[in-house]
Amino acid sequence: xxxLLKRYENKEPEIxxxxxDPETEAEGWTVINSLRGGAAGGGTRMRVGLDRNEVLSLAKxxxxxFTVSGPAIGGAKxxxxxxxxxxxxxxxxxxxxxxxxxxxxxxxxxxxDLNVDEIHEVIPITEESGVWHPQExxxxxxxxxxxxxxxxxxxxxxxxxxxxxxxxAFSPDVSRKYTVAxxxxxxxxxxAARHFYDIYGGNLEGKRAVIQGFGNVGSAAAYYLxxxxxxxxxIIDAGGGLINEEGFSFEEIKDLFLNxxxxxxxxxxxxxxxxVNKRIWxxxxxxxxxxxxxxxxxxxxxxxxxxxxLEVISCGANVPFADKEIFFGPIMEHTDSKVSVIPxxxxxxxxxxxxxxxxxxxxxxxxxxxxxxxxxTIKNAIEKTYKHNSSKQNLSKTAFELALQQLV
Numbered sequence: 001x002x003x004l005l006k007r008y009e010n011k012e013p014e015i016x017x018x019x020x021d022p023e024t025e026a027e028g029w030t031v032i033n034s035l036r037g038g039a040a041g042g043g044t045r046m047r048v049g050l051d052r053n054e055v056l057s058l059a060k061x062x063x064x065x066f067t068v069s070g071p072a073i074g075g076a077k078x079x080x081x082x083x084x085x086x087x088x089x090x091x092x093x094x095x096x097x098x099x100x101x102x103x104x105x106x107x108x109x110x111x112x113d114l115n116v117d118e119i120h121e122v123i124p125i126t127e128e129s130g131v132w133h134p135q136e137x138x139x140x141x142x143x144x145x146x147x148x149x150x151x152x153x154x155x156x157x158x159x160x161x162x163x164x165x166x167x168x169a170f171s172p173d174v175s176r177k178y179t180v181a182x183x184x185x186x187x188x189x190x191x192a193a194r195h196f197y198d199i200y201g202g203n204l205e206g207k208r209a210v211i212q213g214f215g216n217v218g219s220a221a222a223y224y225l226x227x228x229x230x231x232x233x234x235i236i237d238a239g240g241g242l243i244n245e246e247g248f249s250f251e252e253i254k255d256l257f258l259n260x261x262x263x264x265x266x267x268x269x270x271x272x273x274x275x276v277n278k279r280i281w282x283x284x285x286x287x288x289x290x291x292x293x294x295x296x297x298x299x300x301x302x303x304x305x306x307x308x309x310l311e312v313i314s315c316g317a318n319v320p321f322a323d324k325e326i327f328f329g330p331i332m333e334h335t336d337s338k339v340s341v342i343p344x345x346x347x348x349x350x351x352x353x354x355x356x357x358x359x360x361x362x363x364x365x366x367x368x369x370x371x372x373x374x375x376x377t378i379k380n381a382i383e384k385t386y387k388h389n390s391s392k393q394n395l396s397k398t399a400f401e402l403a404l405q406q407l408v
Contacts, residue, residue: 001401002328004408009326013056014074019099026082026092030100031059033075035107036407039141040074041066041355043113044096044122046084055079057326061318062352064327065345067403068381069352071359073142076108084115093125101129107141110134111351114293118181119162133158135355143359153359160358160365167367172223172257180354180370186220186291188350188374189316192342193287194228195379196312199386200340205229208247208285210305212236213292215263217316217348219256221289226253230287234280237265238292241276245283284308291316298322299331306338311392315344328400336396343396345403346381350374 015032029052032040042062055077063075078100082092093116097104104110104126111134112118118134126134133154139145145153163180165171170187171178194204209230211222214237222232231247235256242248242265248256259266271279281304288310290297297320302310313320313335323329335341353374357363364370381399389398 001397001404004401004404005328008404008408009060013059016052016056017100017103018052019096021082021092021095023095024082024088024092026080026096028078028080028096029055030078030103030108031055031076032103032108033059033063035141036063036074037072037142038144039107039109039138040076041109041135041138041352042075042077043111043118044078044080044116045113046080046082046089046093046115048081048083050079050081058318060326061345063407064400064403065349065352067406068346069349069377070356071138071142073138076110077113078110090121090125093121094128097125097131098129101126101131104129104131104134104137105140107137109136109138109355111355112181119179123158123162135359138359149361153361156363156365157355157358160370161354163365163367163370165367170367170371172254176258180367181351182216183220184350184354184371184374185348186217186222186316186350187224187371188353188378189217189221189289189291189314189347190224190228191375192347192378192382193225193230193289193312193314195375195382196314196340196342199379199382200390200392202311206231207287207311208233208283209287209289210234210236210280210283210285212288212290212296212320213317214256214260214265215291218289218291219260219265221291221314221316222253223257225287225289226250233285234276234283235265236273236276236280238273239264240270240273241265241280242267242269242271243276243279243283281305282308286311288313289316290320292320293317294319295322296320297331299334302331302335310339312340312342314342314347316348318344318348320344328396332396336394338393340392341396342382343399346378346385346399349377349381353377
């Protein structure tokens with residue numbers, strides 16, 4: 001596996017598009033790792049301090065993810081080094097997408113990512129640049145449909161991603177009009193943990209869980225885990241956290257989800273970040289869902305959790321461990337050898353899978369069909385890993401090997 005990984009990591013990307021905004025200090029990159037299958041896909045993110053290497057790492061991560069979620073295309077990513085809270089953000093995005101639109105028309109598909117919203121920013125701004133849909137390049141480069149078929153499938157994709165959830169089994173509050181895009185990634189993180197216990201032995205119900213990050217992914221993961229009967233015993237977010245060693249009730253977790261302000265945890269009894277960061281790693285817990293930014297989780301934190309009974313990690317963040325390596329650094333390798341680590345390209349593939357699902361011909365547009373498809377995709381990936389390695393250790397190593405065999 002390590003030889004495959006080294007060869008994959010060291011291979012230069014096929015295309016690197018570099019942009020300097022003429023009106024601000026913003027700088028951006030699109031990295032297309034390969035045009036496997038004639039196209040590549042990956043979202044657009046924005047943050048201060050982002051660089052080409054971060055975008056390259058994420059492009060390679062996307063390519064691995066597509067081996068699970070489909071379609072069988074190359075990985076790509078776009079990143080803009082700019083403050084997303086700056087009032088000039090909209091203008092930066094408009095100029096960025098105008099510059100990158102020839103790629104989006106031909107062979108590159110994008111979407112929302114960190115600090116860039118799929119529905120309110122990516123779709124309307126790319127439309128202004130003459131792109132039918134942010135995934136148009138994937139249709140043209142990979143599927144090569146007729147014009148009529150492309151119109152039908154893009155319509156299906158447009159409708160599906162922004163579909164408002166109507167089924168109370170999947171929506172915390174149908175009156176609030178949560179969409180598929182709001183909920184699907186966190187749902188997949190929770191389903192990955194459930195499928196892990198079903199396949200490797202055990203039961204999710206009654207298991208204690210700690211959630212890192214309470215944005216779109218973490219809050220939804222907490223909601224669905226609690227819905228399945230897991231006990232959320234701790235939440236750590238950038239602005240503070242909560243601890244309840246007996247476990248919050250499903251209704252309490254639902255209220256926390258409904259009361260969050262944007263992507264921030266809001267609660268009357270919020271513990272300071274400093275205090276929760278000292279205490280949360282020592283709580284007795286079986287499930288850990290890192291759903292905050294990449295490369296935050298340290299070996300000391302993991303070792304403390306393992307001592308407290310940790311069994312499985314379901315990764316909501318891409319590359320959650322504080323390794324400098326693109327994928328499988330020493331902290332992840334150490335963790336994978338001790339407990340079960342469901343890698344990010346399986347557990348957080350929900351949005352990528354939704355895109356792939358809606359790109360197919362005439363799929364069912366019900367909440368149940370969409371969410372069940374993501375759940376089944378994750379289940380199949382974990383079952384495939386189990387068939388090659390039934391041990392609860394080195395789960396990620398095995399999954400990476402299976403993915404890289406398709407790419408190297």
